[in-house]
Amino acid sequence: MRVSTPDYVPPRATPPSRAMVIGGKDEEGEWEEQGKPSASKQPQNIPSAPAIKPASPPAIPAPAGKVAINPSPVPQVTPPPIQQKRDQPVEKPQDKPGKVDKPDKPDKTTKEAQLQRPTKPPQSFDHIFELTQGNLESPGFVIINGSPGAGKTTLCSGLTANYLKRGDPCLYVTYDQAPSTLRERMKKLGSDPTQYESQYRFIIVDGYASQSDSFSMEPSYLDQPFNFDSIQETLVRNSQIFTGEKIRIIFDSIDKLATKVPQKDFVKSFNDLASKLKDSGATLIATVDLSELPKDLASSLTDLADCVADLSKDDSDPNGRELKVQRLNQKLAKVDAETFEIDSSKGLVFV
Numbered sequence: 001m002r003v004s005t006p007d008y009v010p011p012r013a014t015p016p017s018r019a020m021v022i023g024g025k026d027e028e029g030e031w032e033e034q035g036k037p038s039a040s041k042q043p044q045n046i047p048s049a050p051a052i053k054p055a056s057p058p059a060i061p062a063p064a065g066k067v068a069i070n071p072s073p074v075p076q077v078t079p080p081p082i083q084q085k086r087d088q089p090v091e092k093p094q095d096k097p098g099k100v101d102k103p104d105k106p107d108k109t110t111k112e113a114q115l116q117r118p119t120k121p122p123q124s125f126d127h128i129f130e131l132t133q134g135n136l137e138s139p140g141f142v143i144i145n146g147s148p149g150a151g152k153t154t155l156c157s158g159l160t161a162n163y164l165k166r167g168d169p170c171l172y173v174t175y176d177q178a179p180s181t182l183r184e185r186m187k188k189l190g191s192d193p194t195q196y197e198s199q200y201r202f203i204i205v206d207g208y209a210s211q212s213d214s215f216s217m218e219p220s221y222l223d224q225p226f227n228f229d230s231i232q233e234t235l236v237r238n239s240q241i242f243t244g245e246k247i248r249i250i251f252d253s254i255d256k257l258a259t260k261v262p263q264k265d266f267v268k269s270f271n272d273l274a275s276k277l278k279d280s281g282a283t284l285i286a287t288v289d290l291s292e293l294p295k296d297l298a299s300s301l302t303d304l305a306d307c308v309a310d311l312s313k314d315d316s317d318p319n320g321r322e323l324k325v326q327r328l329n330q331k332l333a334k335v336d337a338e339t340f341e342i343d344s345s346k347g348l349v350f351v
């Protein structure tokens with residue numbers, strides 16, 4: 001690069017002691033000297049920068065007609081901070097390397113722990129004997145209370161089948177269903193009643209046919225289903241066949257009987273019947289809907305009973321059923337309600 005001056009001065013005959021530096025570094029890292037061919041084409045315009053004078057040694061004056069251009073110091077470029085990708089989650093300091101938090105999803109360990117949480121196993125039909133604490137197996141009077149469809153007949157059918165399998169004789173009084181219907185129910189529960197009837201271990205007392213003015217084909221039946229004297233005579237006579245054994249008498253149900261007999265006569269007559277059967281060693285189990293009886297009558301029956309079990313159902317849920325033992329050994333019971341389902345082949349299944 002030449003700099004014009006007012007007067008022309010011819011160049012010196014002898015060159016300076018060293019080559020005059022006129023540019024920056026070449027590709028090999030050496031300073032480009034005058035007269036040396038450059039490997040790469042230099043830019044025509046050199047960026048202006050303030051000349052920095054070295055402290056020592058002093059700068060050598062350039063020959064006349066030439067201007068020494070000191071190289072500008074190479075600025076140190078600070079690398080820009082690494083920016084994370086837009087969708088990449090930010091790691092927390094306390095997290096392990098490579099682990100990414102996912103707050104929207106539950107922790108896998110917590111989820112597995114919830115799946116492995118122990119649940120209460122379902123209880124079989126025999127659980128009813130534990131809830132009633134022996135009242136279904138000892139002499140006395142037991143009430144199975146509940147509205148229609150709560151499971152009273154299913155419970156009684158299951159009790160009868162269970163008793164017969166244990167070897168205990170049973171006497172079943174039918175008021176709300178035909179004897180043939182009872183036999184079909186018991187067969188579904190895995191117990192053939194005809195087998196025990198042929199051995200005289202199971203007796204069905206038909207109180208249903210006479211209510212509809214039809215002829216009964218059963219060996220034992222009630223001509224006068226609403227006459228307490230007839231009822232008591234029939235039950236006591238048949239129970240004497242099993243003298244010395246633990247006979248179970250199921251009366252399903254006493255609702256119609258309670259509405260047909262005057263209240264005072266009903267309480268006295270039923271008390272006499274229950275006392276005689278208890279003295280003979282029998283367990284009397286009667287189904288009833290206490291909510292349909294007068295309050296005084298319902299209270300009298302409850303006081304007379306050794307055990308009271310209430311069955312309830314949820315109309316909005318077909319499987320929403322509960323059994324609550326309200327009375328044990330003629331005292332109020334403090335027992336939690338048990339949820340159950342009705343299985344056609346198993347009867348009541350507690351869940």
